Amino acid sequence: xxxxxxxxxxxxxxxxxxxxxxxxxxxxxxxxxxxxxxxxxxxxxxxxxxxxxxxxxxxxxxxxxxxxxxxxxxxxxxxxxxxxxxxxxxxxxxxxxxxxxxxxxxxxxxxxxxxxxxxxxxxxxxxxxxxxxxxxxxxxxxxxxxxxxxxxxxxxxxxxxxxxxxxxxxxxxxxxxxxxxxxxxxxxxxxxxxxxxxxxxxxxxxxxxxxxxxxxxxxxxxxxxxxxxxxxxxxxxxxxxxxxxxxxx
Numbered sequence: 517x518x519x520x521x522x523x524x525x526x527x528x529x530x531x532x533x534x535x536x537x538x539x540x541x542x543x544x545x546x547x548x549x550x551x552x553x554x555x556x557x558x559x560x561x562x563x564x565x566x567x568x569x570x571x572x573x574x575x576x577x578x579x580x581x582x583x584x585x586x587x588x589x590x591x592x593x594x595x596x597x598x599x600x601x602x603x604x605x606x607x608x609x610x611x612x613x614x615x616x617x618x619x620x621x622x623x624x625x626x627x628x629x630x631x632x633x634x635x636x637x638x639x640x641x642x643x644x645x646x647x648x649x650x651x652x653x654x655x656x657x658x659x660x661x662x663x664x665x666x667x668x669x670x671x672x673x674x675x676x677x678x679x680x681x682x683x684x685x686x687x688x689x690x691x692x693x694x695x696x697x698x699x700x701x702x703x704x705x706x707x708x709x710x711x712x713x714x715x716x717x718x719x720x721x722x723x724x725x726x727x728x729x730x731x732x733x734x735x736x737x738x739x740x741x742x743x744x745x746x747x748x749x750x751x752x753x754x755x756x757x758x759x760x761x762x763x764x765x
Contacts, residue, residue, distance in 0.1 A: 561604030
């Protein structure tokens with residue numbers, strides 16, 4: 517009888533997890549990656565990019581050619597233009613603001629959401645200690661975080677269910693990690709369509725490893741990479757759960 521009960525618990529747990537996954541898929545379908553932005557929005561986006569490059573000079577200078585001559589990211593670069601439109605709100609429907617502070621507890625990038633914090637704020641870690649890899653590490657982290665911000669409907673669905681008490685903290689954290697996994701799965705395409713054409717044009721040698729992670733076809737295997745207690749995905753999503761539940765301010 518105890519074995520039967522355990523089996524039922526496992527089956528119910530798997531069913532609940534599948535249900536949350538379906539909710540996220542539907543949310544992704546509802547959340548398009550295109551929207552109209554005004555000239556004023558684009559000016560806002562440009563200011564945010566300028567502030568970001570000023571605060572993170574490792575994102576402003578890259579190496580090109582066989583002699584590693586320095587190149588400088590400017591308004592004519594596709595990656596600059598993509599960042600401007602992203603900050604302008606093209607992918608989420610409202611403006612996003614650069615935050616020069618470091619992300620939480622060693623994360624490469626993070627963001628806040630209006631429902632929990634009042635504004636969309638985006639942070640990228642200063643990774644200049646990585647040397648020549650720093651430029652691409654920071655840009656890949658920025659692009660991935662913007663993809664995460666764009667999943668507005670998925671985040672809203674999870675926050676609403678947490679607020680209503682329909683999810684435990686562990687379920688919420690895991691569901692948030694699934695959103696991130698979906699975003700990581702988009703990174704190879706972002707490299708092919710955005711980063712690689714730009715890199716080829718300016719002569720910058722790109723590092724595929726920053727854009728193509730492991731286990732992008734298997735969520736459980738991907739999640740198993742993060743085994744240290746107190747680190748991702750509990751950081752930062754346990755705090756987000758508490759904010760959604762009204763347990764933290």
